[in-house]
Amino acid sequence: MRLDGRVAIVTGAGAGLGRAHALLLAARGARVVVNDLRDPQPVVEAIRTAGGEAIGHIGSVTDEAAVQAMADQAMATWGRIDILVNNAGILRDKSFSKMTVDDFRTVVDVHLMGAMLCTKAVWEVMKGQQHGRIVFTTSSSGLFGNFGQSNYGAAKMALVGLMQTLSLEGEKYNVRVNCLAPTAATSMTEGILPPQALALLTPESVSPGLLFLVSEQAPTRAILNAGAGVFATTHVVLGEPHLVGSTADAPERVAAAWPLISDRAQAIEPIGGMQQSAREMALVLSSGAAG
Template sequence: MNASTDSLGSGASLRLDGRVAIVTGAGAGLGRAHAHLLASRGAQVVVNDLNLAPAEAVAAEIRAAGGQAIAAAGSVTDEAAVQAMVAQTLATWGRIDILVNNAGILRDKSFAKMTLDDFRLVVDVHLMGAVVCTKAVWETMRAQQHGRIVFTTSSSGLFGNFGQSNYGAAKMALVGLMQTLALEGEKTNVRVNCLAPTAATAMTQGILPPEVLAVLTPESVSPGLLFLVSDEAPTRAILNAGAGVFAASHVSLTAPVHIGTGPQAPEQVAAAWPRISDRADSTVPGSGMEQSMREVQTVLGTRRA
């Protein structure tokens, strides 16, 4: 993770005045909380939802509170609908600074009982829906030399959850997408991050007990989202958030152990596994190429020694 940020002076507040944000799946739950907070900090917000009525309702709430918002209906997997939303946003406000990829669904079952159709559907909405929306705003953000994109990942992808193989696969795929887009957007000030929320929403009803759901409010997650879309945002960060508690996850790499390629290499890997898996000296590579070159340099360094 590139953790460099602009310093925020003591007593200063994170403001989004003049920034235009699109929040997908914002008709309820996390998306609604995100949209309200962004608008309260000065952003002009496009409230997207699959259906127009909930999107209009949230946009009306924002306007009633003194903010600026419009509604846009359509599935994030519908390329024509997403392009129409982007065109509507540009026609209304002339720019797009923030994209919050929040829309999602659940189809939970153990892998043994899950159909391939349910696996594909969840991957399509979470992964390809985020790809479709991000592709639609990417050139606009690059051209204006400013963009903030957030993918909604999950602890199910980062660490696994029983019965969520489809959801976990899609959510971890978004981390991989973030890692590369953050590198590609760096020169044009397009910063890309992941938010891993834990919140009581329609998607979590029946999964967690009531006393747990009571503290996992969507509003307790959104402060982390605000930071990730602000001018002070990092890039390539994975921010876990729930109940007002925040932590950073990292895709890390342990210290390299040179085994070689001889006939006993498999057995040597097995014997060296405690050293290979030791996290004491783990690092976070700047890119996949950096990780690959580290392996090459380890081999060459061993040979020279």
Template sequence: MSIRFEGRVAIVTGAGGGLGREHALALAARGAKVVVNDLSAAERVVAEIRAAGGEAIASDASVTDFAAVQAMVAQAVDAWGRVDIVVNNAGILRDKTFAKMDLADFRLVLDVHLMGSVHCSKAVWDLMREQKYGRLVMTTSSTGLYGNFGQSNYGAAKMALVGLMQTLALEGEKYGIRVNCLAPTAHTQMTEGLMPPAVLDKLKPASVTPALLYLASEDAPTRAILCAGAGTFERAHITLTQGVHIGTGPDAPERVAQRFEAISDRAGDMVPGAGSAQGENEIRRAGGIG
């Protein structure tokens, strides 16, 4: 199987450097027409793509500005008639411990990572529904999935993107829209100084891009959290244990405490198909259904 993108139009946000640049170059090299979105360096990446024989246009739209994002989508449609792929990659860091973090920096990180992805996804949603085809990739993070000291704002935004992906995948399924998350580990300008040089050398952004190409492809899965770094690829899941029925008596809090290890037992845990699976499991264990 060869993953190709001839006839497809992709928008990659935050594509002036790092991961976004690698994603844009790789999509173009495999035949996609690419909108390179970046606040400052989009034209340089467009020049690289064109020099290699590909097709690309630049956009300096801020993903925090929905009107600007809508104009970027219109720009793509005017040029090429459609949008098939959106890679929500734009991001910033404002790292501090929660005790020291200014709320303005918390909101700013949410605005760029979460609302930026909402804006870009919303701007193409009706278009993708009408054309019965779409691939949306949210850039989540191990910080969102598992936590990281000093990154409460970033972690909150990145985990929120998983929740967005889960629901958009369900709502887009009948329209041929597949929605996934990519959790990269890569050395970019955002990670400068955070890891030793020998480690950073292995974590080149290009080592993540194969995962992106699969998630953007015609044969992409949907509702996957695909992790990638240093040429290693993993899949993360939000799971639910089988749980224990305790009831609602006056001693229920104490029994939860006593049975917490059994409640946490991962034997037979599941990956729910939708949020309703939790309630269904709880009612079933309470003896209410089959």
């Protein structure tokens, strides 16, 4: 699975997961822009020492001008951008009762708005090339919830929604958009996971999944969970519709029908948001209730 001739941007690549991603992408032939708030040069030098090509960029993903400068730097150096790995992130963990509005806004700005700005900076380039691979870093905290991470979880689940729509908009341009939900021992997880788990959850055990998501064989609209060399997918599904109606006793009928409404045995994975309303209207019309 080679990436020769491809150009990749990896945000937050100065350490941890981003570093592991950048090193693996370079090892498989990609030219890599190593972005971080801290000095990215050690990672750049590690790539060059191993025979790869890399340049560094210092800047926050929340800084629109800095993000555009990063994309411009990649284009000026190599003339294309094929891969964007939105990896940069921060934590401000507290229970919701103790969390300040600033704690919430800062995390959303970095994870959601930062990823959006980086994606916006490369989107037209990828469409024009008829080739692009974008990965958003989501989290089990967003997919399933995690105590003390309402800000982080909200931002991470928002990235899934962004991925769902961009995968549809990018499809005809061969721009494939996916999410990676990693579990890894990084500076963000120290103090959260026990030492024996941290020893297994290396960043390097996640990056093979990332490589697949940016390869020629990449799917689109996938949520790939990864940790300790173990991989699984998460799916956003829609249960079978049940007609309750909108009469005066509809709330009580919803409650009575809840076992059927909440059953997932016949759930589907919709191809777009309009499929929900289409199924609702089809059931109403087929029952004759619309008249």
